[in-house]
Amino acid sequence: MPEYPEFAWFEGLVNAVTHRDYSFRGDYIRVSMFDDRLEIVSPGALPNIVTLDNMRTTRYSRNPRIARTLVEFGWVRELNEGVKRIYTEMQDSLLNDPVYTEPGGTRVQLTLENNIVARTVRRSGALEDRLSAERLASLDEYELAAVRLAFTNGKVTARELAYHIGRTRRTAGNVLKGISGPSGPLEWHGSAVNDPGQYYSMR
Structure with missing residues (x-):
């Protein structure tokens, strides 16, 4: 039995690549695995009008060219479908909802908790x-x-x-x-x- 739904962690990685702030030099996307959770950290705060409260329903792309390219490959969900489905996949796997935070206001962190x-x-x-x-x-x-x-x-x-x-x-x-x-x-x-x-x- 996998620790996390495949869609949840894959979409988290794709979102990090798509929406990170590339003006942050010398920083990078980090993935950390612990016994009880997986963390994906992306440089830069949430873009523009997107907040932690509305990110499931608000659509905005900081890097539209990257987003369009990944849409062509089928790796990015339009109309914010991806974030909503992360929640659904975690719930369907009987796991806690994903947790989004902005540590220090300079990066976005997605935490997926497991409980095998x-x-x-x-x-x-x-x-x-x-x-x-x-x-x-x-x-x-x-x-x-x-x-x-x-x-x-x-x-x-x-x-x-x-x-x-x-x-x-x-x-x-x-x-x-x-x-x-x-x-x-x-x-x-x-x-x-x-x-x-x-x-x-x-x-």
């Missing part, structure tokens, strides 16, 4: 709401890992399960097939047995 222990507990509780305790107890170690991956990520592939349990893809594939029958907790999706895009989801 609490999130795992809450995920487990939600999973038990989906499947009975008796059903979960009937699954072996690998089957339970497959169900948890499918529940947490929305789907699971043989490759992902193999990596997670440290076994071969063939073994992982057999595990998934074994719990995806008519009465199994997982459902198979694919166009053919050898479909490279096949995956399993919660039934």
